[in-house]
Amino acid sequence: MIISEVDKKIIRALQNDFPIVSEPYKAIAGEIGISEESLMQRLALMKETGVLRKMGAVLRHMDVGFKANALVVWVVPEEIMDEVAQKMCAHPAVTHCYDRNTAPNWPYNFYTMIHGDSEEYCASLVKQLSEETGIKEYELQFTEKEWKKTSMKYYME
Structure with missing residues (x-):
């Protein structure tokens, strides 16, 4: 999988604090400038191809x-x-x-x-x-x- 500039924006956004809102993926998509549907499709493809292995929360x-x-x-x-x-x-x-x-x-x-x-x-x-x-x-x-x-x-x- 070739990592596009949009994918890089997604990766950068996911490295920040996860938005504590009712629709966090919609908020992340808006920050990147894409639709929530597009974000979810890109995340699924990154997971499928192994670019993204896991997402997890850090609890202090x-x-x-x-x-x-x-x-x-x-x-x-x-x-x-x-x-x-x-x-x-x-x-x-x-x-x-x-x-x-x-x-x-x-x-x-x-x-x-x-x-x-x-x-x-x-x-x-x-x-x-x-x-x-x-x-x-x-x-x-x-x-x-x-x-x-x-x-x-x-x-x-």
């Missing part, structure tokens, strides 16, 4: 009131990974789920992120997830400092 946990955030690392048997992942992903306190490779002295192959108003609350949620899934081997690693979250920027003028 502490800014929105969470007082405790825990990365939980789990040892999940490969044969039940999908089942466990579905259960954990369905829990409202879990915002991220990843399966990862293990390493020497690091047996953990599944990671979740849990948010709550205290470390005790997060620990109780993790205990509940452990009981629901039968996964007993895990560790909690609480956030001590929230680092600035930035992404790559493309086609900047």
Whole structure:
């Protein structure tokens, strides 16, 4: 796929804060000077061709009131990974789920992120997830400092 000047404008616009309005794609399209329909078609083509792999929100946990955030690392048997992942992903306190490779002295192959108003609350949620899934081997690693979250920027003028 050849990336046109319009595509570059779309990519630049998507790298900014997402508009908090009822029709965000319409607002982005207006900023670029194209129709919302055209924007959606271009995004679908970029996704289909691999130019655009994903779009995601960045949540600054502490800014929105969470007082405790825990990365939980789990040892999940490969044969039940999908089942466990579905259960954990369905829990409202879990915002991220990843399966990862293990390493020497690091047996953990599944990671979740849990948010709550205290470390005790997060620990109780993790205990509940452990009981629901039968996964007993895990560790909690609480956030001590929230680092600035930035992404790559493309086609900047």
